[in-house]
Amino acid sequence: MPASQQTVLRDIVLVGGGHSHVGVLKHFGMRPLPGVRLTVICTDTHTPYSGMLPGYIAGHYSYDDVHIDLPRLAAFAGARFYRDEVVGIDRQQRQVRCRHRPPLTYDRLSINIGSSPAVDRVAGAAEHAIPVKPIRRFNERWLALLERVRQHPGPMTIAVVGAGAGGVELTLAMHYRLRRELQWLGNDPDALAFHLFSAEREILPTHNAHVRRSFERVLAARGVVVHCSAEVSSVSRGQLRTRSGATLAADEMIWVTQAGGAAWLRDTGLALDGSGFIEVGDTLQTVSDPLIFAAGDCATMIGMPLEKAGVFAVRQGRPLADNLRRSVSDLPLRVYRPQRRWLALVSTGDRYAVASRGALHAEGRWVWRWKDWIDRRFMARFRDQ
Ligand SMILES: Cc1cc2nc3c(=O)[nH]c(=O)nc-3n(C[C@H](O)[C@H](O)[C@H](O)COP(=O)(O)OP(=O)(O)OC[C@H]3O[C@@H](n4cnc5c(N)ncnc54)[C@H](O)[C@@H]3O)c2cc1C
Numbered sequence: 003m004p005a006s007q008q009t010v011l012r013d014i015v016l017v018g019g020g021h022s023h024v025g026v027l028k029h030f031g032m033r034p035l036p037g038v039r040l041t042v043i044c045t046d047t048h049t050p051y052s053g054m055l056p057g058y059i060a061g062h063y064s065y066d067d068v069h070i071d072l073p074r075l076a077a078f079a080g081a082r083f084y085r086d087e088v089v090g091i092d093r094q095q096r097q098v099r100c101r102h103r104p105p106l107t108y109d110r111l112s113i114n115i116g117s118s119p120a121v122d123r124v125a126g127a128a129e130h131a132i133p134v135k136p137i138r139r140f141n142e143r144w145l146a147l148l149e150r151v152r153q154h155p156g157p158m159t160i161a162v163v164g165a166g167a168g169g170v171e172l173t174l175a176m177h178y179r180l181r182r183e184l185q186w187l188g189n190d191p192d193a194l195a196f197h198l199f200s201a202e203r204e205i206l207p208t209h210n211a212h213v214r215r216s217f218e219r220v221l222a223a224r225g226v227v228v229h230c231s232a233e234v235s236s237v238s239r240g241q242l243r244t245r246s247g248a249t250l251a252a253d254e255m256i257w258v259t260q261a262g263g264a265a266w267l268r269d270t271g272l273a274l275d276g277s278g279f280i281e282v283g284d285t286l287q288t289v290s291d292p293l294i295f296a297a298g299d300c301a302t303m304i305g306m307p308l309e310k311a312g313v314f315a316v317r318q319g320r321p322l323a324d325n326l327r328r329s330v331s332d333l334p335l336r337v338y339r340p341q342r343r344w345l346a347l348v349s350t351g352d353r354y355a356v357a358s359r360g361a362l363h364a365e366g367r368w369v370w371r372w373k374d375w376i377d378r379r380f381m382a383r384f385r386d387q
Pocket of ligand 1: 017018019020021022023043044045046048049050052053054055056086087088089114115116117134136167168169171172258264297298299300310311312313314315347
């Protein structure tokens with residue numbers, strides 16, 4: 003019997019269409035649970051796959067290559083899809099509050115809404131800088147920047163604030179793409195200047211020294227000016243200032259710093275960590291409410307701090323799906339143990355990448371091809387239903 007014709011006994015509501023929830027939808031599509039209705043609410047109809055974003059910016063992939071079609075995936079899972087923004091949870095009434103729709107009742111709730119660079123911690127950043135997330139808004143600004151560079155070639159300075167893997171990769175991807183655009187148009191690519199700011203003493207602080215050296219070499223070869231121990235303390239129109247008092251005039255300021263949790267989570271009464279992320283146990287159930295689960299960037303596993311990386315959000319999809327099924331069937335939950343070391347494949351913009359895992363390091367065009375193969379295979383799981 004099609005899911006839509008079955009009696010609904012339990013409602014599972016998925017808030018956000020992040021990397022974990024696409025996995026949940028896929029698992030429920032493959033193995034439906036009779037009597038259980040899934041609903042997914044997301045601000046976007048197409049959710050980006052983080053691993054391929056820098057490749058999209060660099061021009062190696064199209065928009066469709068790097069986005070998962072959520073309504074289509076929801077249809078495969080027999081789930082309802084609502085495009086809306088969740089703005090709160092009424093835990094007494096077991097209801098999700100949306101910006102536009104009436105409240106939605108849940109028996110189990112799962113939250114996978116990601117994180118955003120904490121622009122509100124630096125004066126002026128919210129008004130004058132472009133946060134890399136949400137990706138939809140960043141993409142709009144990126145397309146506008148591309149157009150501006152095409153229409154008005156001339157000197158331009160781009161500052162990227164945050165030199166973790168996301169910031170470094172994004173800098174190199176934008177650098178590659180914008181220079182190519184100028185070259186195609188017969189304009190001078192050297193009119194572009196890139197500056198990368200790190201509050202830490204070095205770039206890529208969570209990676210090994212070999213990986214750091216590789217990227218220092220690549221950034222230097224591309225002429226990107228790297229400012230270390232240079233915490234940006236304020237931003238005004240066209241200018242940023244570091245804590246030491248140094249200033250830089252910049253046409254665009256892109257914010258890729260440490261992430262924070264969504265502001266509305268603070269009013270849910272769920273326990274949050276110091277950065278505003280939801281505290282969950284080793285079953286991905288929140289520590290505050292057995293009916294609510296959370297995964298991906300917006301969750302913090304107690305006693306197991308994980309890097310905010312899509313790879314963990316993806317891996318949590320399977321155990322989250324299993325535990326939602328078990329919880330709704332009143333079965334004991336299963337423990338999920340994340341891997342202690344993980345492989346990061348970080349690209350340099352030009353179809354070349356560096357592999358980083360613990361103390362290991364490898365690099366080359368073959369690493370990029372390997373990454374490309376892994377990423378395309380991941381996306382195919384959601385396209386070929
Ligand atoms: C430039 C860049 C490159 C990166 N590259 C990599 C990489 O190569 N490998 C890697 O592992 N990680 C990478 N990361 C990190 C990665 O992007 C995040 O860790 C990952 O996206 C987190 O996934 P998620 O599922 O938690 O959330 P997200 O992927 O952010 O998904 C959250 C979803 O929820 C929706 N949403 C948000 N708020 C609401 C709301 N209130 N109501 C409804 N819907 C909502 C959003 O629209 C979005 O669709 C990169 C990050 C950046 C910035």
